[in-house]
Amino acid sequence: MLMRAEIKAAIEALLFVSGERIGGEELMEILNLAEADLKQIMQEMMAEFDQSTRGIQILTLDGGYIMGSKPEYAPVVSRMIKPAGRRLSPAALETLAIVAYRQPVSKAEIEQVRGVKTDRVIATLMEKGLIKELGKKAVPGKPILYGTTHEFLQLFALSSLEELPQLENEEGK
């Protein structure tokens, strides 16, 4: 059994090497930790990273964790990384918003809200890995149901879907 400080160091090493999101279950398994312990340790770690003068923070992402730069250093980092060609059309953003709030949602339901054909937008979003197929709806024609991915949350710097603003007067669906 590792000491607490060592566990934190181990998690730091894992997150650094991975560079991507590591799921909570995976960390629990690798480090042989109980869920409550992991959560508490991660809380402490995140606070420690935030409080000390360092360029990296740990973020929660869909029940997992990921390392990212602190927003304060965005101007510096963007001098190195040119944000090239990342543009989503308003049509794509609208569609993403609908998928995010309504998932699992079929193409027909998206088109009902938008009032236009959405095939191409969905193909683009699938290609960019922002939405994925969740399964098929149990109605005639078995339409594909779509949902958002980890990458979606990451792209918009959201830690989970709950962080999206509340819908106004959404009747229970």
Add this chain to the structure above:
Amino acid sequence: MSYLVNLDKFYGPLDLLLYLLEREEIDIYDIPVALIADQYIDYIHTTGQIDLDNIGDFLSMASYLLNLKSRMLLPGLAAAEEVETEAEDPRDELVHRILEYKQYKLLGEYLASRYNDDMKRVFFRYGQAEINWAAKEVSSSLNALLHAWYAVMDRNAEVGEYDLPQSIDIGEKMEAILKALPENGAAVIFQDIYPGNSLRSEALAYFLALLELIRLQKVEACQEYRFGDIKLCLQVAVDNVDAG
């Protein structure tokens, strides 16, 4: 009315309706259907070009508005409304759809604000799905493909002594390319697909066939680095998307 309006500016009939309502500062719960229907149809008239792919959705909204307009004119309904205030307003559905659309449009803008705000951005080691994009974006780079094609042509510099007239079918070449690509989506290098001993005209047919396949989104072309090999693979995920 001679102002030219591009329907492309609107991301669908609901977007256009919303624009009209906002321009006229109309209370969304009390839409003057006749006025809005007329303005809406004027808009479609003044677009000049008609793009059949897009216009369908706009036209179906126009016919819906006209239907609504005529229903509003029916005296029976108007009378009934005065008696029981609870009577269903035929405009309810429209109001509901516009409000719903507006909400998602605003949410889309909210998402955009989160992601375009470079100054507060959090960067990740593997980018924000950006790496992925760059690799795919190349499929539209004609130059990279041309470059690869010239490389193939150089390899087959020895052209046959006589150019016998022969009929070359691009459709056939498209099938040949599709056949050469593994089902599982694994990548194959463009130069390898193309048989080394063909005539220039046949090589050209392969190239045209490839462009066509990319246009139809059946094949994907990626290039990992500048002047690197172009890899082709079957595009699996979007089989079911119609090419229009």
